[in-house]
Amino acid sequence: MTGHAPAKRPNQLFRNLNSKIASIPMILIAMGIFLGGSLWTILYSFTNSKLLPRLSFVGLDQYERLWNTSRWIVSIQNLAIYGILSLIFSLVIGFLLAALMDQKIRFENAFRTIFLYPFALSFIVTGLVWQWILNPEFGIQGIVRSLGFENFTFDPLYNPDIVIYGILIAGLWQGTGLVMCLMLAGLRGIDEDIWKAARVDGIPMWRTYLFVVIPMMRPVFITTLVIIASGIVKVYDLVVAQTSGGPGNASEVPAKYVYDYMFQAQNLGQGFAASTMMLLTVAIIIIPWAYLEFGGKKRG
Amino acid sequence: MANISTLNTTGAGFDTVAADVSGPRGRRPKRVLSRRNIILYGVLSVAALYYLLPLYVMVVTSLKGMPEIRMGNIFSPPMEITFEPWVKAWAEACTGLNCDGLSRGFWNSVQILVPSVVVSIFVASVSGYSLANWRFKGSELFFSILIIGAFIPYQVMIYPVVIALRELGVYGTLTGLVIVHTIFGMPILTLLFRNYFASLPVELFKAARIDGAGFWQIYLRIMLPMSLPIFVVAMILQVTGIWNDFLFGVVFTRPDTYPMTVQLNNIVNSVQGVKEYNVNMAATLLTGAVPLIVYFVSGRLFVRGIAAGAVKG
Amino acid sequence: MTNSVSIRDLSLSFGAVNVLRNLDLEVRNGEFLVLLGSSGCGKSTLLNCIAGLLEPTDGQIFIKGKNVTWEEPKDRGIGMVFQSYALYPQMTVEKNLSFGLRVAGVPKDDIDRRIARASEILQIEPLLKRKPAELSGGQRQRVAIGRALVRDVDVFLFDEPLSNLDAKLRSELRVEIKRLHHSLKNTMIYVTHDQIEALTLADRIAIMKSGVIQQLDDPMTIYNRPVNLFVAGFIGSPSMNFLHGELVEEGGKTVFKAHDVSFPLDGYEAANPPVAGRKVVLGLRPEHIHVDSDLPGIEKHEAVVDLEEPMGADNLLWLKHAGHTMSVRIGGAKRYAPGTQLQLSFDMELASLFDAETEERI
Amino acid sequence: MTNSVSIRDLSLSFGAVNVLRNLDLEVRNGEFLVLLGSSGCGKSTLLNCIAGLLEPTDGQIFIKGKNVTWEEPKDRGIGMVFQSYALYPQMTVEKNLSFGLRVAGVPKDDIDRRIARASEILQIEPLLKRKPAELSGGQRQRVAIGRALVRDVDVFLFDEPLSNLDAKLRSELRVEIKRLHHSLKNTMIYVTHDQIEALTLADRIAIMKSGVIQQLDDPMTIYNRPVNLFVAGFIGSPSMNFLHGELVEEGGKTVFKAHDVSFPLDGYEAANPPVAGRKVVLGLRPEHIHVDSDLPGIEKHEAVVDLEEPMGADNLLWLKHAGHTMSVRIGGAKRYAPGTQLQLSFDMELASLFDAETEERI
């Protein structure tokens, strides 16, 4: 049998050829749009492009100006406040609701639908409705005042100090349902025996949740985190629909800064510099995570 | 000999506990209004109220006339129900010179929605399938880039996408819009599909390969029929996402093919003196109807699909 | 002697499905009782009822003479070990062991003492600082037992604690659990569907089928004198050989006759005197059939080897004998090629005879 | 006789982990070869290489004399049966069986013929219209085998096909697979970590450890003459008893001595003549130790019963003997309470002797 010539190893390029062909759209999108687009953006952030992209480099000028702009600073602060609070509250509320839903309750379907339906609505709609409910004249404040509490004040959208919380209320209304769903799915995946073991050990329910179940749901929390976080970075429509960044610039966010400077101020370079800062932030947070989640562990 | 077990069991210890036979027996009695239930349903109901409030306001307002809105408060039920705002929102509201309300946008939206959903889900599912079952060198790298792409604000990407579509010569066409939706739906959908397919037993895939099925045959005949839950999730995400999209709809279409959200924005933002809140709310509800219906119909599958696809990593 | 666990008239149904039906069971103090039955017969359900993790629809449960039917699990004086270990994954072994105690407010030095004792008994001292993910299956199982051990309970409940382990480890841990019982002398209730575990561990075995206990006896009795066809077929691997036939009068004696072959019932201890003409099933265990033996005075039967399964220490022969297949266990050294003709003789003293209709032992 | 499957110098690594290392294996035509090894030793990996589901890093694979190293799985003339059955859940049994044929474009009536034949052999005709979810575990496994059967392949590959089944079903299907092999006479490569399966099914067994084949021989040889300590300890349940000691000259003969007890090596067939002074390990299988036997002329040893494990047909005794624990297998009828004093005698002809350092058989 040694007479057989050893078969040649086929060209690696043609291995899994179909798979590669089928992945072309993905590769194009990943490399062409997301990577290419990002690089393109970064490149042009070093130019003084105005209405149309032009390769006339001005070094770090755009960045200098960016970080000297109070509106940008406010945007970043707002995003940080909104982001952190939104993460905390969606996780806490989402988890609490999920934990309640997991108690073998009646009408589970009804409750779940109620919590989830806002997710089906666009930010434009969400912003509009909440803008209205929070309107001091005929929204909650107006109602409470008309009940006789003349000094009651609740006008988050018109008070620069708390406007970001007004946006948060609407954001949470829209997003916690999905978080609840994810958490519920996670809770349902916990081994029944863990609950039993905890009961036999005499551990109260809340401690079981806190010390046993939540740590076990790490993957769910990570997925949820990715979904919420990607939404937070992008937050734009909600702000535009609710306050257009106002009052003043109290509720500005980075995405809006980017958009306004690219298209309204017709200073693409400035918009691109701001985008690049956003990309950089995202990359700093995401790349280590992506590496751990997807790069580190090999096929299952 | 018939009942050896019963004979055996009533042995030694019977008398020690005989006195106790009258003690607790069977199910522990439970009060419906136990403290636990009051807290549980109380919290859930309060939360439900918070979630329902805006919907209630929308519905109630859309059924009121303008005078009533101006005087009354937003939470009071309509004294006189009128469907005029709905009619107006659907068929009469004006933007600029066009006074046919949302009706035109509805069909445009449908025409955009169907191919976009189908194409984006197809592309993402095939990519997810490739990533899960047919890895090749670099595939994970592309995937990581995609995931990072999920964090990029759409606004940032508009310019490069405009240029790319212009170079492809599909700017302003339905094809172009479908491509845009596919691009921006890609990251999350691919993640979902990849995780889902990876959670299916590898043996199935191996068995099919031994049976001689190729890439497409395995996808179509083995994987697809098993993936209903995740397709439902993807469908819901895309239907809501695409239907609610405003930015791409307006940037990548023309007036005669504007989707419903653009019309909605026009109605809501074209203020003729006073805002016609009732018409706005009716328009809002009409626009949200399609994704809402999709939710109500397939919400249960959504949770199942999430459990199957999103939560595993 | 007082009973450790008594179950009276216990019923449990999930909706319309009755999983347990009027079950009575007395477990003696210090006894090792094994609940054995096929999947879905209600073993875990019964165990969960005893532990207080499921509420019975009807009936009572006593532990140490106290009616605990409505008690919380933690107040019942029980410890439970689960098939999936159910260790708290993010806590170290030590934390796993102490969690329940800390919650109950046991003083620190008492906790340390108990953990030291348990980990010594189970030989897990070197593992105390590790997390469950860093342990092997057997080690995890030991920690799970330890969690019950530190709680100083009266009754140990085991739900298939070894099913997730591989054969080798299983047989090792089996011995350890047996040693543990010898040294602790606690009452233990142990659920399994592995008959080897049941036979080797149990003081008494309760064999269950669809929520009803079929036989409750010591292992030897269960093995040698099964009360009905189900128990007979369930216990023993390979299964008992069943021959369908009837009882006939032959030469003044009642003999079993099947396929024109007759088996004298010499030495068989019938519970009720066998009546000729009855349709019956004769059960013969593979190791109670002898091949080419030269025991005198016993009738010989012809048989042909169909298949041979060498298992190292033994050899299993599948024979064709008078129209049915029969398995016979012989020593591992002798080999028979398929087709070989053999002489069989039967150990009727150790055989079982069942009514074909009621399936009860005769 | 030509070889059905030949593996030459096969290596495979996942990243830095070498799972298979320069592995050579020749499987004869029509042979039933079992790959046996503990979890993670690379059995499935090897099988997947043969099937073409994994690409080897180096080396070649021949099937029926043809180099198939780079062929697609479907072109290799193999069929594979998986532990998890891997039936296509949305197709009926019939569709499951015919899927591969339909993909290959086999004519309709040919497909029908083949399915009819396979389902007759496996007795699954009544199930053809059902979906996998409506089948029991054993039935599913049969369908999975059927899927390989219809494809008319030269080589069957089984990856732990019975591991997911319960003990009873496992022993039944084991017999069926053996019958199948007898009737089909195809080459079969069967992966398992259950030694009973290996011993009963195999023509030859390849014992693997971390990607290297330790011994490739027929079951009797493997059981009775293991080539090294690993194989000796791996095969047999309960494990072989190992006594650590050394060889000494005593009365002109080389004897094994441990803890001041000496064992004459009469009858032991050494591969190399044993040299006095060497540190060695003596292996004795539990069934080769006799208790209270009256075989004449053999030295007797004193021992005490520590624990007894009745297993129905046999009885396993754990004894304390000269400072170490020893397991002994005796018949199921005799019982010994812990503490009983016993006389042991050893079957040295069937013992194994290993070098303590190289762990190779002497």
Next chain:
Amino acid sequence: TDLEVTHWWTSGGEAAAVAELAKAFNASGNNWVDGAIAGSGSTARPIMISRITGGDPMGATQFNHGRQAQELVEAGLMRDLTEVAEKGNWKEVIKPASLLDSCTIDGKIYCAPINIHSWQWLWLSNAAFEQAGVPVPKDWHEFVAAAPKLREAGIQPLALGGQAWQSGGLFDTLVLALGGKEVYESVYVDKDADVAAGPEMAKVFEAAAQAREMAAGSNVQDWNQATNLVITGKAGGQVMGDWAQGEFQIAGQVAGEDYSCLPGLGISPYIATGGDAFYFPVLDDEEKSKAQDVLAETMLDPKTQVAFNLKKGSLPVRGDVDLASVNDCMKKGLDIVAKGNALTSTDQALSADSQKQKEDLMTEFFSSTSLSPEDAQKRFADIISSAD
């Protein structure tokens, strides 16, 4: 031929005005396809730019008159209208000439100005002052003085919408009215940072701080909602461009009776004129190109000018049209233009970028008292120094 025209004129008066344009264009045998995008220029502009650069241009598009479209023209994306202009003799008829100048690049004309807008108007609700028991102010100073009375009567003194450009416009108006022509021009046209940081401007910032107080509490977003507050007497006044006129008109109010208008805030004789213009992207289709020419012609047609500007509330770009039917306020505006007291608007003087920066600063200033006039002026001077 169908011609798609995009614009952001969707409020009541604006839409009516557009309808006039469309009517006139349709009368020429073509078809006006309306591409209204509600919101404001900031919503619509990116869409227009994307479409033009994306290679799917519309037939015509509104742009603020000024420097916004310059790059598009330079990139060769806009149609050269010189021929049409010459035929229509635009150079002669368009007044003030600065309007056409900003359409002219390298001697070629690229856009059709359609109206003149000026920002420097104070709109006052007569009813509101009546209610507060003060006479209707004659200038900004009186208005400021009357503010406390208005507050007492529960009336919002100054209505100001939340959109950034409204704050910017209010400020520019104050600069011109209170600072005077020289300051206005040296700051915006010459970009003199010293003047911007100087004492005259400090006064303006003081006044802006006053305006900020007067505007506190007006919780509306859109400019026309703010105007509506004035129309309904809920607010005393609003500083807004002449387009607010259209809203009063639609509401059926009569200038002088129901409301008053004070150009230059009643102080300055000058107004800054900008305006809207239409650009015509280069199209491949011959027919459409012809239709573009027709539309450009139609827009400057005297009849259309009148009809359009009457509805819109703005001034026509032609000096030669008969405006007998105009109301009180428009007449005032026309007089100023006729006197040649029209200055360059900030839209024309500053780049969009600088405009935006200024707007950002002003919206911050007007919404929060934590930004002192001094700090604001410092930042303003920075913007001016780097402006182009």
